[in-house]
Amino acid sequence: MVNCISKVLAGMRNQIQNSPVTVSNIRFLFFCFITFTFAAYFATIGFFVASRPPYHIVGYADHKQSLRSLDKVNLTKKRQRFDSRCAVQDLGCFEASDVLHEEVIMKKMNPLSSHHCFSYCDSNNMTYAGMSQGQLCACANDVRHFVSFTSLSRKCDIKCKDNVTNCEGQRNFRVNRVLSRCVTGEFTSEYVKTRLIGCFEAPSPDSDFKIISATSLVDCFGECDRLRHPVAAFGESFGCSCGKMSSRFNLTHRCACQAKRYVQVYRTLVEDKRCGNIKFLPPRTRKQTVLLSFPGSGNTWVRYLLEKATGVYTGSKYRDEALFKTGFLGELLPNFLRIGIIKCHKALASRGFDENSRFILLIRNPFDATVADFNRYRSSNKSHTGRVTKEVYKKYFSKFIEFRANKWITIMIDAIETKLPLLVIFFEDVVEDPIREVKKMVEFLASKDLKPNDLQDRLACLSQETTGFQKREKRVLDFDPYTAKETKLLYTRIKKLQKYVDSIDVKLPNYTSKYQIS
Numbered sequence: 204m205v206n207c208i209s210k211v212l213a214g215m216r217n218q219i220q221n222s223p224v225t226v227s228n229i230r231f232l233f234f235c236f237i238t239f240t241f242a243a244y245f246a247t248i249g250f251f252v253a254s255r256p257p258y259h260i261v262g263y264a265d266h267k268q269s270l271r272s273l274d275k276v277n278l279t280k281k282r283q284r285f286d287s288r289c290a291v292q293d294l295g296c297f298e299a300s301d302v303l304h305e306e307v308i309m310k311k312m313n314p315l316s317s318h319h320c321f322s323y324c325d326s327n328n329m330t331y332a333g334m335s336q337g338q339l340c341a342c343a344n345d346v347r348h349f350v351s352f353t354s355l356s357r358k359c360d361i362k363c364k365d366n367v368t369n370c371e372g373q374r375n376f377r378v379n380r381v382l383s384r385c386v387t388g389e390f391t392s393e394y395v396k397t398r399l400i401g402c403f404e405a406p407s408p409d410s411d412f413k414i415i416s417a418t419s420l421v422d423c424f425g426e427c428d429r430l431r432h433p434v435a436a437f438g439e440s441f442g443c444s445c446g447k448m449s450s451r452f453n454l455t456h457r458c459a460c461q462a463k464r465y466v467q468v469y470r471t472l473v474e475d476k477r478c479g480n481i482k483f484l485p486p487r488t489r490k491q492t493v494l495l496s497f498p499g500s501g502n503t504w505v506r507y508l509l510e511k512a513t514g515v516y517t518g519s520k521y522r523d524e525a526l527f528k529t530g531f532l533g534e535l536l537p538n539f540l541r542i543g544i545i546k547c548h549k550a551l552a553s554r555g556f557d558e559n560s561r562f563i564l565l566i567r568n569p570f571d572a573t574v575a576d577f578n579r580y581r582s583s584n585k586s587h588t589g590r591v592t593k594e595v596y597k598k599y600f601s602k603f604i605e606f607r608a609n610k611w612i613t614i615m616i617d618a619i620e621t622k623l624p625l626l627v628i629f630f631e632d633v634v635e636d637p638i639r640e641v642k643k644m645v646e647f648l649a650s651k652d653l654k655p656n657d658l659q660d661r662l663a664c665l666s667q668e669t670t671g672f673q674k675r676e677k678r679v680l681d682f683d684p685y686t687a688k689e690t691k692l693l694y695t696r697i698k699k700l701q702k703y704v705d706s707i708d709v710k711l712p713n714y715t716s717k718y719q720i721s
Contacts, residue, residue: 287322287325287385287386287387287388288318288385288386288428288472289318289321289322289325289381289382289383289385289386289472290381290382290383290472290474291321291332291379291380291381291382291474292379292380292382292474292479292530293377293378293379293474293476293479293480294346294378294379294380294481294530294532295377295378295480295481295482296375296376296377296378297333297346297350297351297352297354297375297376297378298350298351298354298374298375299335299349299350299351299374299375299376300347300348300349300350300351303341303348303349304343304345304347304348304349306343306344306345306348307341307342307343307348307349308324308327308329308341308342308343309339309340309341309342310323310339310340310342311338311339311340312338312339312340313338314337314338315334315337315338315339315340317334317379319340320332320334320340321379321381321385322385323340323342324340324342324381325381325384325385326385327342328344329342329343329344329381330343330344330380330381330528331343331344331345331346331348331349331378331379331380331381332378332379332380332381333349333350333376333377333378333379334376334377334379335374335375335376335377341376344528345528346378346380346528346532349376350376350378352532352535353483353536353541380530386472389421389425390421390424390425390428391421392420392421395420395421395424395469398424398469398470398471399467399468399469400434400468400469400470400667401457401467401468402457402458402459402460402462402465402466402467402468403436403452403456403457403458403465403466403467403468404456404457404458404462404464404465404466405436405438405441405464405465405466406436406444406446406451406452406466407451407452409451410446410449410451410452411446411447411448411449411451411452412434412436412444412445412446412452413432413444413445413446414442414443414444415427415430415442415443415444415445416443417437417442417443418443420437420467420469422443423435423436423437423443423445424437424469424471426443426445427443427445427471427473428471428472428473430445431473432445432446432447432471432473433446433447433448433470433471433473433474433475433664433667434446434447434448434468434469434470434471434667435468435469435471436466436467436468436469437466437467437469438464438465438466438467440464441464441466444466447475447477447663447664447667448663448664448666448667449663450659450663453638453663453666454636454637454638454666454669470667470668475664475667475668477657477660477661477663477664478511478512478514478660478661478662478664478665478668480514481510481511481514481515481516482514482515482516483515483516483532483533483536483541483542484515484541484542484543484650484652485541486540486541487540488540489540489543489649489650489652490543490559490560490561490649490650491539491543491544491545491559491560491561491649491650492543492544492545492560492561492562492563492647492648492649492650492653493544493545493547493560493561493562493563494506494509494517494544494545494546494547494563494565495547495548495562495563495564495565495614495618496548496564496565496566496567496614497548497566497567497569497572497576497610497611497614497615498548498572498575498576498579498580499567499571499572499573499574499575499576499577499578499579500565500566500567500572500575500630501565501567501630501633502546502548502565503526503531503546504633504671505565505628505633505641505644506531506544506546507671508633508637508641508665508669508671509544509641509644509645510531511661511664511665511668512641512642512644512645512655512658512661512662512665513543513544513645513648513653513654513655513661514655514661515542515543515544515652515653516531516532516533516541516542517531517533517542517544517545517546518533518534518536518539518542518544518545518546519531519533519534519545519546519547520545520546520547520548520549521534521546521548522534522535543648543649543650543652543653544648544653548614549614558623559649560623560649561623561624561625561626561647561648561649562618562621562623562624562625562626563625563626563628563644563647564615564618564619564625564626564627564628565628565629565630566615566627566628566629566630566711567629567630567631568630568631568712568714569608569611569693569696569697569714570685570690570693570714571630572611572630573603573604573607573608573611573693574680574684576607577591577596577599577600577603577684578591580603581595581599581603593682596682596684600684601686601689604685604689604692604693608689608692608693608696609696611693611696612696612699612700615700615703615704616700616703619703619704619706619707624647624649625707626643626644626647627704627707627709628640628643628644629712631712637665637666637669638662638665638666638669641662641665642658642662645658694715697711697714697715
């Protein structure tokens with residue numbers, strides 16, 4: 204480069220010395236001066252760009268800044284390496300908010316990788332990751348902070364660097380929810396065990412599984428995750444295989460872990476999009492189905508199952524901010540014109556619903572439901588998965604059950620007396636076989652918009668992740684919170700309800716067998 208410039212300068216000097224000063228020579232010298240000035244400028248810029256660390260946007264100094272003013276945001280130098288893997292749920296493509304919240308953290312990635320965006324948001328303790336313009340990663344704990352959550356868009360057509368996820372267009376965000384903390388480094392046996400679905404008969408050759416060369420459980424899980432399979436199956440005599448659940452391999456193939464030919468099945472971190480793509484319905488009046496239950500009966504968990512099965516968000520009478528932030532985007536809709544299933548715990552729930560409505564009545568053992576509701580009511584922030592200590596039970600439980608016992612029976616009787624189409628579902632049956640019970644509910648739903656053509660695929664996908672993120676883990680109390688008087692009170696309510704359900708040819712499970720009535 205230097206030699207080339209020297210030769211050009213020497214040629215210019217000779218031409219000037221051997222030629223008279225003319226207008227053409229002056230123009231030639233001016234042209235050379237401009238050319239070398241621009242060359243030096245771009246060479247300098249190229250040097251600094253090549254040698255600098257990547258820049259990223261660490262936040263908005265003013266919460267009134269919009270997506271259109273990103274060029275005015277101060278950039279801060281920071282180098283960060285990502286080597287973690289994340290379990291996420293793709294919520295879809297949404298229109299960006301005109302005003303971004305001050306708590307939104309943004310990073311400029313060029314090129315943008317969905318994997319890096321998820322890791323970055325998780326490292327900042329943010330549960331929502333949004334990608335836009337093929338280079339921007341936005342992180343927030345509330346999806347409303349950077350998108351209009353009711354404005355779904357189809358303009359997600361820019362591929363990410365990894366070609367796995369679309370990274371969006373100019374004014375939209377592809378939004379994902381990070382379901383759990385990302386895993387950094389290699390998988391450990393302790394972590395893999397937390398992803399266990401259960402023991403199953405070994406997959407048959409005609410199932411959607413491929414045999415993989417892996418000699419240990421951890422290697423099998425890691426390889427299936429790397430190859431982007433939702434499920435890993437491993438057995439000492441069977442080896443390793445990767446795939447997904449289908450009509451040829453599902454929950455009906457569960458078996459005892461002592462069976463001769465069994466495998467342990469694990470859920471990898473790879474999202475199975477067959478039961479994703481959950482959306483709102485076009486806004487119009489439609490037949491509604493009310494999901495009615497006593498609090499603590501598994502209503503939120505059943506909503507999760509129905510959203511996965513139907514592909515449509517459910518709504519609620521209660522506008523629970525905490526539930527909205529965990530992914531129930533229909534929770535805060537101002538009306539029910541874009542959904543078909545509505546959660547309700549109120550007696551006289553039939554008010555506000557017309558004669559075309561239907562009711563799914565979810566019943567749970569009142570002893571268990573009252574304990575679950577007490578855990579929610581007395582836990583911090585009234586968490587749907589919260590728990591309380593033995594001391595809290597001793598102090599508050601007796602007063603709590605006094606006004607809850609009558610509510611349990613009143614809700615059930617109210618639903619039966621509406622004379623509207625009614626489907627009774629028992630929580631205990633959902634625990635035993637969630638896919639069977641969800642299929643019943645989908646077939647019963649009032650609106651045809653809630654009966655997808657790909658229901659079988661959605662149910663197969665759902666069978667890999669039936670627990671969801673709003674089902675409280677089972678815990679057996681080491682004490683009985685009920686006094687003999689309280690036990691007898693609930694027992695009389697159970698007997699009264701049985702008389703009502705007899706009129707609709709439904710039989711209650713034996714809800715008193717494990718309690719001593721005196």
